[in-house]
Amino acid sequence: MIIKTIEIIGLALIRFIEEFGRVMFLFLATIVWMFRLPFRLHAIFKQMEFVGVNSLLVVILTGTFTGAVLALQAYHGFRLFSAESLVGSTVALAMTRELGPVLTSLMVTGRAGSAMAAELGTMRVTEQIDALYTMAANPIKYLVVPRVIAGVLMLPVLTIIADFVGIIGGYIVGVGLLNINSGIYIDKMIEIVELDDIFNGLVKAACFGLILSLVGCYKGFYTTGGAQGVGRATTQAVVIASVSILISDYFLTAAMF
Amino acid sequence: MAKEEPLSIIELIDVHKSFKGQKVLDGLNLRIETGKITVIIGQSGGGKSVFLKHTIGLLKPDQGEVLVEGVDISRLNDRQLNDVRKNFGMLFQGAALFDSMTVGENVAFPLREHTRLKQHDIQEIVERKLRQVGLKGVAHKMPSELSGGMKKRVGLARALALDPKIILFDEPTTGLDPITADAIDRLIVDTQEHTNATCVVISHDIESTFKIAHTVAMLYHGKIIEVGKPEDIRSSEDMALQQFIRGKAEGPIQIV
Numbered sequence: 001m002i003i004k005t006i007e008i009i010g011l012a013l014i015r016f017i018e019e020f021g022r023v024m025f026l027f028l029a030t031i032v033w034m035f036r037l038p039f040r041l042h043a044i045f046k047q048m049e050f051v052g053v054n055s056l057l058v059v060i061l062t063g064t065f066t067g068a069v070l071a072l073q074a075y076h077g078f079r080l081f082s083a084e085s086l087v088g089s090t091v092a093l094a095m096t097r098e099l100g101p102v103l104t105s106l107m108v109t110g111r112a113g114s115a116m117a118a119e120l121g122t123m124r125v126t127e128q129i130d131a132l133y134t135m136a137a138n139p140i141k142y143l144v145v146p147r148v149i150a151g152v153l154m155l156p157v158l159t160i161i162a163d164f165v166g167i168i169g170g171y172i173v174g175v176g177l178l179n180i181n182s183g184i185y186i187d188k189m190i191e192i193v194e195l196d197d198i199f200n201g202l203v204k205a206a207c208f209g210l211i212l213s214l215v216g217c218y219k220g221f222y223t224t225g226g227a228q229g230v231g232r233a234t235t236q237a238v239v240i241a242s243v244s245i246l247i248s249d250y251f252l253t254a255a256m257f
Numbered sequence: 258m259a260k261e262e263p264l265s266i267i268e269l270i271d272v273h274k275s276f277k278g279q280k281v282l283d284g285l286n287l288r289i290e291t292g293k294i295t296v297i298i299g300q301s302g303g304g305k306s307v308f309l310k311h312t313i314g315l316l317k318p319d320q321g322e323v324l325v326e327g328v329d330i331s332r333l334n335d336r337q338l339n340d341v342r343k344n345f346g347m348l349f350q351g352a353a354l355f356d357s358m359t360v361g362e363n364v365a366f367p368l369r370e371h372t373r374l375k376q377h378d379i380q381e382i383v384e385r386k387l388r389q390v391g392l393k394g395v396a397h398k399m400p401s402e403l404s405g406g407m408k409k410r411v412g413l414a415r416a417l418a419l420d421p422k423i424i425l426f427d428e429p430t431t432g433l434d435p436i437t438a439d440a441i442d443r444l445i446v447d448t449q450e451h452t453n454a455t456c457v458v459i460s461h462d463i464e465s466t467f468k469i470a471h472t473v474a475m476l477y478h479g480k481i482i483e484v485g486k487p488e489d490i491r492s493s494e495d496m497a498l499q500q501f502i503r504g505k506a507e508g509p510i511q512i513v
C-alpha cells in the first residue's frame with residue numbers, strides 16, 4: 001500500500017520533471033530562434049493584435065469591475081475604524097501589485113493561451129507543422145516565436161490598462177456612490193502608491209505573458225491524437241498556465257516586495 | 258565506371274521503424290534513381306507514408322540509414338537538415354495546407370521563404386503553378402473553402418513551386434475524378450521531363466502506376482519485396498505482388 005503510493009508519487013514526479021524539461025527546451029529553442037534572421041515582423045504584429053488588441057474589451061470589463069468591487073469591500077471594512085479615506089489607495093495598490101497583472105493574465109490565458117494551443121495543435125495533427133519542416137521553415141521560428149514575443153510584450157500593456165480602469169472603477173464607487181471626499185481619495189492614493197508598485201506589477205505581467213504563451217504553444221506543438229488530442233491540449237494549456245501563473249505570482253511577489 | 262549501377266539520389270539501408278511496439282518498417286532497403294519516377298505501391302496502412310517521411314527526415318529510423326546524395330540525414334543537425342530539405346518538395350497525403358493562409362499564399366510560401374523574387378514574379382509563378390494543376394481563380398480562397406481534391410492539387414502546386422530536385426508525392430491522385438487524375442499524372446511526367454527531377458510517388462492506382470513509373474517498388478510487411486521496371490513488375494512471379502496488382506482479396510495478403 002505504502003509502496004504503491006510512493007510509486008504513484010514517484011511516477012508523477014518523473015512525469016512532471018520530464019514535461020518541465022521539455023517546456024524549458026522549447027523555451028531555449030524559442031530564444032535561439034528569436035535572434036535568427038529574418039525577423040517575422042508581420043507574424044509578430046499579427047499575434048500582438050490577437051493577444052493584445054482583441055483582449056481589450058475583456059480586460060477593460062474585468063479591470064473596471066474588479067476595481068469597483070474592491071472599493072465596495074474595502075469601504076465596508078475601513079468604515080469600522082473610520083479610515084474610508086484609505087479606500088482609494090487600497091484599490092490602487094491591489095490593482096497595480098496583484099489583481100491587474102494576475103486577472104489580466106488569467107483572462108488572456110482563457111482567450112489567447114487556449115487559442116494558441118488549439119491552433120498549433122490543429123496544425124500538428126493535420127501535418128501542417130510537418131509541412132513547415134519539409135519546406136525548410138522552422139516551425140518554432142514561424143509559430144512559437146511570434147506568439148511568445150506577443151505574450152511578453154502585450155501583457156504589460158494590457159495590465160496598465162487594467163490598472164487604470166480598475167482605479168477609475170474604484171473611484172466611481174468610492175467617490176460617486178459612497179461619497180468619500182474626492183480630494184482626499186486621490187491625495188491618499190498618490191501618497192501611498194509608488195511607481196515601483198506599478199513597475200513590479202508590469203514585470204509580473206511580462207512573466208505571466210511568457211508563461212501563458214509558452215505553455216499554450218508547448219501544449220499545441222506536441223499534440224497527438226486527432227481532434228480529441230487538440231481538445232485535451234487546449235484544456236491542459238489553460239489549466240497548467242493558470243496554475244503556473246498563480247504559483248509563480250507568489251514567488252515573484254515574495255522576491256519583489 | 259559505374260555503368261550498370263545507376264546513380265541513386267536517395268538510398269534507404271536496412272531501415273527499421275516501430276510505433277509503440279508496432280513494427281512498421283522492418284529492414285527496408287531501397288535505392289531511388291536520380292532523375293526517374295519511382296512509384297511505391299503497397300497495402301493501405303502498410304507504411305508507405307512512414308517510408309516517405311523517412312526520406313525527408315520527418316521521421317528518424319530506429320535503426321538503419323537514410324542517405325540523400327550520400328549523406329545520412331538522420332545524423333544531421335537542424336541547419337544541415339534544412340539545407341538538404343531545400344532540394345525537396347513534398348505533397349502530403351492530406352495536403353497539409355496552411356489553413357491560416359489563402360491558397361495563393363500557400364503556394365507562394367516556399368518562394369517567399371527561399372527566393373528573393375519580387376512580389377510580382379511570385380504572383381506570376383503562383384498563377385502558373387495553379388493553372389498547371391487545373392485550378393483557376395482560387396488564389397484568394399481559404400483552404401477550408403476547397404473540396405478535398407482541390408486541396409490536394411493546391412498541395413501539389415505548392416510542392417512544385419520551387420521546381421525542386423526531389424519531389425515526394427503521397428497519393429497525388431487519390432480522391433480525384435479520372436480525368437483530373439490523368440491530368441495530374443501527366444503533370445508529374447511533364448514536370449519530371451522538364452526539370453529532370455527525381456520523383457517518388459505513392460500510389461494505389463495500379464493503372465496510373467504503370468503509366469508514369471520508370472521504376473515500381475512494392476512495400477509489403479515493412480520491406481520492399483520487389484523493385485523493377487513496370488514490365489518486370491507486371492510479369493513478376495511474386496504471389497503478393499500479383500495479388501496486389503490484380504486487386505484480388507484472396508492470396509497471401511490478408512485483409513484483417
Ligand SMILES: Nc1ncnc2c1ncn2[C@@H]1O[C@H](COP(=O)(O)OP(=O)(O)OP(=O)(O)O)[C@@H](O)[C@H]1O
Nearest residue numbers: 276277281299300301302303304305306307308350
Ligand atoms: N505517428 C505515428 N504514430 C503511431 N503510429 C503511426 C504513426 N504514423 C503511422 N503509424 C502507423 O504506421 C502504420 C503505417 O502507416 P502509413 O500512414 O505509413 O500507411 P500507408 O501505407 O501510408 O497507408 P495509406 O495507403 O492508407 O495511406 C499504420 O499502422 C499506422 O497506424
Ligand SMILES: [Mg+2]
Nearest residue numbers: 305306350427
Ligand atoms: Mg499513406
